[in-house]
Amino acid sequence: MPCFHRANIAxxxxxxxxxxxxxxxxxxxxxxxxLAPVLEGRCLRRVEQRxxxxxxxxxxxxxxxxxxxxxxxxxxxxxxxxxxxxDGNVWVIHLxxxxxxxxxxxxxxxxxxxxxxxxxxxIETDQGRRIRFNDARRxxxxxxxxxxxxxxxxxxxxxxxxxxxNDFNGVALAAALRGKKTPIKSALLDQHVVAGLxxxxxxxxxxxxxxxxxxxxxxxxxxxxxxxxxxxxxxxRQVLGDAIAAGGSSLxxxxxxxxxxxxxxHRFAVYGREGEPCPGCDCDVRRKGGIKxxxxxxxxxxxxxxxxx
DNA sequence: CAAAGCTCCTGACCGC
DNA sequence: TGCGGTCAGGAGCTTT
Numbered sequence: 001m002p003c004f005h006r007a008n009i010a011x012x013x014x015x016x017x018x019x020x021x022x023x024x025x026x027x028x029x030x031x032x033x034x035l036a037p038v039l040e041g042r043c044l045r046r047v048e049q050r051x052x053x054x055x056x057x058x059x060x061x062x063x064x065x066x067x068x069x070x071x072x073x074x075x076x077x078x079x080x081x082x083x084x085x086x087d088g089n090v091w092v093i094h095l096x097x098x099x100x101x102x103x104x105x106x107x108x109x110x111x112x113x114x115x116x117x118x119x120x121x122x123i124e125t126d127q128g129r130r131i132r133f134n135d136a137r138r139x140x141x142x143x144x145x146x147x148x149x150x151x152x153x154x155x156x157x158x159x160x161x162x163x164x165x166n167d168f169n170g171v172a173l174a175a176a177l178r179g180k181k182t183p184i185k186s187a188l189l190d191q192h193v194v195a196g197l198x199x200x201x202x203x204x205x206x207x208x209x210x211x212x213x214x215x216x217x218x219x220x221x222x223x224x225x226x227x228x229x230x231x232x233x234x235x236x237r238q239v240l241g242d243a244i245a246a247g248g249s250s251l252x253x254x255x256x257x258x259x260x261x262x263x264x265x266h267r268f269a270v271y272g273r274e275g276e277p278c279p280g281c282d283c284d285v286r287r288k289g290g291i292k293x294x295x296x297x298x299x300x301x302x303x304x305x306x307x308x309x
Numbered sequence: 310c311a312a313a314g315c316t317c318c319t320g321a322c323c324g325c
Numbered sequence: 326t327g328c329g330g331t332c333a334g335g336a337g338c339t340t341t
Binding site: 022023024055056079094095096097098137139140154189190191198199298299300 | 332333334335336337
Binding site for chain 1: 311312314315317319320
């Protein structure tokens with residue numbers, strides 16, 4: 001039975017609903033790619049900030065400082081989108097849990113897309129395109145930082161490995177996990193270890209690597225002469241890459257009527273599938289109970305106790 | 310220092 | 326149908 005999750009929007013498949021919406025690295029990357037054609041090279045003609053804060057306060061004169069700037073390039077760092085501006089500042093965007101970017105269709109000014117309750121920032125480009133940042137739960141944030149301060153700023157200073165970077169491999173991952181007595185599940189959720197993973201993709205990566213979520217992180221690092229860390233690094237890359245590909249095809253194949261970016265259908269092996277058999281599993285689900293759900297550091301963990309050791 | 314717990318927030322869902 | 330309770334989670338902060 002297929003199980004789909006649509007990132008960044010409450011979504012029903014007809015037999016299962018997910019309300020937890022989690023922009024993790026693949027969703028953030030999909031949003032970045034969707035924004036790029038509308039923002040890169042464009043001047044921000046109008047910026048409207050509609051409340052004083054999100055998870056943290058907006059910086060002083062946020063809208064005025066952003067307005068009139070040209071966006072040179074959009075980058076991603078972990079779950080952050082970095083919009084590099086011509087004046088040397090970086091417009092930092094984090095979607096938190098429920099943050100969405102909505103690109104209004106051309107001609108929005110007819111009132112068809114009036115700002116909603118949770119539209120906190122509204123951007124209009126010199127091409128007349130309007131982008132709304134909507135975040136019901138306000139776990140997201142936006143700020144402005146000099147480009148030169150990114151590396152040392154508290155938000156970025158201690159960020160962990162970039163899982164899609166060239167230097168992400170079993171050796172680097174093992175080094176990051178070494179000495180950690182916390183469960184591998186919790187360690188991977190820590191942005192200071194690997195930057196960009198969230199609850200869904202941690203569960204999926206551990207499943208594909210065949211590692212039990214309860215194992216201590218340092219044991220994973222030390223196991224099998226590094227082969228286990230290597231497997232895990234490979235699984236993380238694969239899982240994230242597949243999800244980004246799914247997001248990319250959603251951008252390519254469907255013009256979202258709402259213009260909302262970053263949500264796409266994607267199938268998960270274990271996440272949200274408590275009691276179901278894992279893919280290709282031939283064990284007796286009646287007897288073994290299928291995919292298990294436990295709670296670790298206050299978050300749901302889904303795993304297969306037979307395939308993950 | 311590390312690790313676990315608490316907290317922010319709203320919407321969806323469930324049971325009555 | 327309405328209403329209150331529960332759950333979801335990213336990540337900084339607080340506590341141990």
